[in-house]
Amino acid sequence: MSERHPTEDALLDLALGDVPEPGNQLLTQHLSTCPACRKRYDAINDSIELTLPAAPRVQPAPGFDQAVLEAMGMSGPTARRRVAPQAAGGGTVAEPGRAPRRRSALVALAAGVAGVVIGVGGSMVAGSLDDGPPAATVDVGTPLVTDEGEAVGTATLSYLGDQRVVVVAAANGDGRTYECRLRLPDGQTSVLGEWTVPDTGSTWVMPAPYADSMTVELVDDSGAVWSTARL
Amino acid sequence: MFPHTERASDTALVEGLALGDQPAALAFVRRFQGAVFGIALSVTRDRGLAEDVSQEVFLRAWRAAGTYDPRRASVLTWLLTIARNAAIDAVRVRRNTPAESEALERLIHDSIRDPDPTEPVLHRIEAERAVRRLRALAPEQARAVVLATMGGCTAAQVSQLEQIPLGTAKTRIRTGLRRLRDLIDEEEHHE
Numbered sequence: 454m455s456e457r458h459p460t461e462d463a464l465l466d467l468a469l470g471d472v473p474e475p476g477n478q479l480l481t482q483h484l485s486t487c488p489a490c491r492k493r494y495d496a497i498n499d500s501i502e503l504t505l506p507a508a509p510r511v512q513p514a515p516g517f518d519q520a521v522l523e524a525m526g527m528s529g530p531t532a533r534r535r536v537a538p539q540a541a542g543g544g545t546v547a548e549p550g551r552a553p554r555r556r557s558a559l560v561a562l563a564a565g566v567a568g569v570v571i572g573v574g575g576s577m578v579a580g581s582l583d584d585g586p587p588a589a590t591v592d593v594g595t596p597l598v599t600d601e602g603e604a605v606g607t608a609t610l611s612y613l614g615d616q617r618v619v620v621v622a623a624a625n626g627d628g629r630t631y632e633c634r635l636r637l638p639d640g641q642t643s644v645l646g647e648w649t650v651p652d653t654g655s656t657w658v659m660p661a662p663y664a665d666s667m668t669v670e671l672v673d674d675s676g677a678v679w680s681t682a683r684l
Numbered sequence: 685m686f687p688h689t690e691r692a693s694d695t696a697l698v699e700g701l702a703l704g705d706q707p708a709a710l711a712f713v714r715r716f717q718g719a720v721f722g723i724a725l726s727v728t729r730d731r732g733l734a735e736d737v738s739q740e741v742f743l744r745a746w747r748a749a750g751t752y753d754p755r756r757a758s759v760l761t762w763l764l765t766i767a768r769n770a771a772i773d774a775v776r777v778r779r780n781t782p783a784e785s786e787a788l789e790r791l792i793h794d795s796i797r798d799p800d801p802t803e804p805v806l807h808r809i810e811a812e813r814a815v816r817r818l819r820a821l822a823p824e825q826a827r828a829v830v831l832a833t834m835g836g837c838t839a840a841q842v843s844q845l846e847q848i849p850l851g852t853a854k855t856r857i858r859t860g861l862r863r864l865r866d867l868i869d870e871e872e873h874h875e
């Protein structure tokens with residue numbers, strides 16, 4: 454059965470969820486053993502998946518969120534931490550870390566490389582609600598630290614679709630202007646952009662190169678490095 | 685409730701979800717419920733069924749949260765894919781979802797207009813890119829693609845709705861998807 458490669462039509466039907474059994478299983482089996490067809494199928498499927506964010510948003514009825522939490526067994530005060538029955542662990546629990554100082558809503562600023570400069574949150578402090586262990590940080594950001602050791606924000610590597618990005622959140626910049634620069638292991642640097650950080654803080658998302666490690670440096674207008682984060 | 689969930693990144697919320705952290709789970713559901721319910725509704729065109737599907741989607745995401753790989757897809761795309769699959773499973777079992785042209789016309793219209801400005805910024809950027817690509821297609825291809833993806837229609841349903849032969853419907857969907865793939869590749873090259 455599996456030496457016959459499915460037609461484009463058959464792959465399209467499969468991606469549209471329109472192949473009844475037993476055909477569905479046969480096709481799926483073929484794809485798991487034939488890289489060439491798998492590649493053809495993935496091309497169709499990727500286009501579908503990356504189109505879905507255009508779908509209109511519609512809010513469900515009020516109380517939906519609570520119903521979901523109840524179904525997860527997380528609704529009562531006694532059930533604040535509950536791992537899914539088949540969850541395969543995952544996630545990084547780091548030691549309690551210093552939370553970035555951030556006083557109000559993050560502000561998106563204009564400009565930037567490839568036009569991707571947006572305001573987002575960069576880290577989450579997950580206070581443990583169990584009685585036992587101390588607060589844990591679900592670590593998604595490396596603190597941006599000044600020479601004096603003050604944490605003034607975070608830097609994080611993330612992905613926007615397939616694009617690797619670095620997310621820099623600076624807390625209180627006192628309205629000063631900083632250049633954001635990446636230092637690669639070989640000593641090379643590349644400037645990602647320059648921004649004024651308002652009192653309220655701000656966050657930037659910028660395309661990041663592929664490198665094993667890199668250091669984010671925020672440089673003030675006198676050329677001095679204000680803060681760094683090693684990723 | 686701890687204070688940082690509002691600003692936590694999508695990935696951080698998935699990590700919190702994998703750890704079974706209640707505030708993270710609640711923030712996750714609230715952040716994504718509009719997107720998940722939106723796609724469930726656009727495929728099922730039935731609010732009751734869409735709510736059931738949406739709940740199932742969040743349970744599936746909870747179970748799979750530990751294996752989520754940010755290099756493969758954004759959280760939004762990952763979750764919307766789970767939602768589309770779950771919604772299609774639900775309607776294919778029923779086999780009686782009418783291809784109501786009115787609801788689907790609205791879907792086509794809503795899918796190629798500018799995204800809701802109140803969306804979280806990262807989600808809006810993803811949505812804007814998807815909309816921009818759809819707008820770059822020939823109109824009849826964009827219609828066919830929207831119907832087949834967000835509308836959950838089969839090629840036969842697209843053919844019926846558009847009053848075109850089945851072969852033409854398949855060609856439009858396939859050509860449209862291939863063109864989208866090219867546009868995605870171009871975007872990646874520019875970055």
Ligand SMILES: [Zn+2]
Pocket residue numbers: 457458459483487489490491
């Ligand atoms: Zn093959």
